Amino acid sequence: YRDLHTFELQAPTRVIEWARGSRVCVAGYGQSGGNEILQLLPPPALQAKETQGLCPERDFKVEGGGFSKRPVYSLKYVPDTSLLVTSGPPDSSLQVWQVSAEDSDVIKSVSTIATENATGQTWAKIATTSARGPWVLHGSTLDSVQITEVELRKNVYTAGSPDGEELAGLAFLDGSTAVLCCARGRLCVADVRQPQGALQALPAPAAPRGDRWCLGTACAAQGSGPGTQPVARLSSRGLLTLTDLRKASEPSASATAKVPSPGSGAEFLCVSWAPALQGCLAVSGFDGTVHVYDTQSWDSSGREAEPIFVHKGHALDGSGDPALVTVHTWHPQKPRTVLSAASDGSLHVWDWVQP
């Protein structure tokens, strides 16, 4: 490690989202209500480009907080506004919040975007993009995918798909295209420029039926074209497939992550691309570790790949039940800094060294 900071939150979180000015947002997912949404300001050392050693200010500051009765399973800031949206069981509606006005540090609940209730315990996945201001792409199943303009509370797009398959994740590739990933692994691409549109489906990768999948896309850098990184999919068995949507519908490369088998459920699967390192992605959700892989050497064989770095911090800390990493995210500016949170409430910020 070059640097490692460990913090303890009062309640574990499964979301870490970045906001303007290097701020970070976390939220609790307890079932019994009283969950807090916290907007944190990282210590100066983590905001600056260079790493400093003994900085006087080493703590996260809680800039603002709000209370949510629902567990927060997904949270996204709405670009160009001072709003954020959250979602969680028991239904697929979205909760809209207003982040700190000048005179108060409370994150207030503003409104709810209701949706037709999907059957079962599904909750909405959310995506936003800086290319299209207050648009929020959300849905819990393929047939309920829509885009809502949050400030006007208007529906802007509805995916025309009769298929009620459960969604594992969705993301904007750019201002006009969105990719949807089903829980069973199938990818669909949607053109969101029209209010209603058919989805273009891509076949699911070859994998046992029982596997569940999740999606990882690169956030388009400012001003660059549509996602230059392929779309990554991670299965609950550790199979990773990369698909370049512009070129072909077949996965361009795949490998298997070194994970304990069998996978311990797909609740917290998370895969994400490093914004500043070409071809680097991180994987978590199987145990108390976060793996970093270099995908540039991968081919399409699906062989097991060696991680170039493993963060074991969460697994070592706890004394009771081993912690499960719930989410991780890369620092937008510092190339090798990663934030990860686990089910025991720990929050780690680590800067790894390239071997």
Added chain:
Amino acid sequence: MPEIKVTPLGAGQDVGRSCILVSIAGKNVMLDCGMHMGYNDDRRFPDFSYITQNGRLTDFLDCVIISHFHLDHCGALPYFSEMVGYDGPIYMTHPTKAICPILLEDYRKITVDKKGETNFFTSQMIKDCMKKVVAVHLHQTVQVDEELEIKAYYAGHVLGAAMFQIKVGCESVVYTGDYNMTPDRHLGAAWIDKCRPDLLISESTYATTIRDSKRCRERDFLKKVHETVERGGKVLIPVFALGRAQELCILLETFWERMNLKAPIYFSTGLTEKANHYYKLFITWTNQKIRKTFVQRNMFEFKHIKAFDRAFADNPGPMVVFATPGMLHAGQSLQIFRKWAGNEKNMVIMPGYCVQGTVGHKILSGQRKLEMEGRQILEVKMQVEYMSFSAHADAKGIMQLIRQAEPRNVLLVHGEAKKMEFLKQKIEQEFHVSCYMPANGETTTIFTNPSIPVDISLGLLKREAAIGPAPDAKKPKLMHGTLLMKDNSFRLVSPEQALKELGLAEHQLRFTCRVHIQDPRKEHETVLRVYNHLKGVLKDYSVQHLPDGSITVESILIQATAHSEDQGTKVLLVSWTYQDEELGSYLTSLLKKGLPQSTS
């Protein structure tokens, strides 16, 4: 309604100096008397004129309580007691009493000697002030006067820091001072019992932070020291005699052992003696681990840490030295600093806050050319690092303390209102108590609901028990009695007993009413008519016709006479006692309606 009034004279909504005035059941207590370290003029002292415009502070205040020795909690004490004028008792724990004067004297020296201030307290004033101090032990209930009592609880944070409970009758306030809910290497965590005070006054400086883990800080500290020593440099760590210094020593000792390092570590001797002495006195204030090491061996008989001699500073090669004073303003640490400042391989690590005007403060603010005595310029090429291990409670800690004490109201000081709205809501939601955040000079009034015990006489109790069913929590029973208040005792007795005790005769109240009835017949016939009428209507009551011509209904008397001027009108005199008021008025209205025509 009885109330508790709190006015922060300092703290309230800024961090700088703590000084809080509490008014509880007629007693006035001042909590802490801190100095604001950021100002150089009168703003550094709390505004004492607020307490009382005329009249002496000694008469107004019942006592002053100091929570711990940090200057932002006790720095203004000598000014307050000797220059403004206060002769009443000042309470603090034993370690605080021992350490306070040292820090105050240090501070005085810096301000007067270095900065040339004139309107400041003198050494003699510090001594006179400390003579007014009464030291207390933990968990010892101290009677300030007949009604006011105080008790100190362990607060962690620094050696001798305490939280105080102030109690008058059944109203109480707990003031936390600065506290810490997680134990560190040399201090335990704060603890209080379920005392259920009406009000808990808590600091909230770090309420909005999520702290970096101690292991990370320590790891970084050791890394820096190691790097410097590895390249042959010298590390200077200016410390105050007690507290963090021991913690850092233990840390380094363990590290040296593990890494098998050879560079010497030194501890200033003057420091050792004083520290030893104090530690022997206050061993109960540190945590388990230190106590064990102290029992096994002398605190400063570390394998790798040796006593320092002035001459060692000139030795070549790497070394680590702990020296006083902590802010580099005088003495040995400053001397060593001057010797080592010119070499960029060396490092100085400041472990705490430095007062303005000290060398420590200057180098931390980035100054690299310092003016020393005799107009000499010192160029500082050595690395300057700052590292704070100071322990304050964060949001989680505050919630823990509230959970332990179970107050009915919470008041937060030491934070900014805007930034504490979220915490206020969190506390109110979780514990269903009110949370206040007053600004400096703003008075917050908290209403309390004291329970007043009342003795009830046995006779009254027996009498009530005989009537009707036993009282039930769900069906309260109304009871009549007389409340006698004498001195501080309350007694509930029957009215008869009260009259007897007070030597008063009971007064009887009797009402008389005249009802006119048109009836030309003779009086005794009218009476008979009335009697029969009443007997018919009031079947449940005892209506009697007495030989003397009057009628009684229960104990109400009715007599008939002829009207003096008009023979056709009869006057009915209805008379009843206060107890029969209801029946009496009913009878009267009944009779006013007139008699039925036909009577037997």
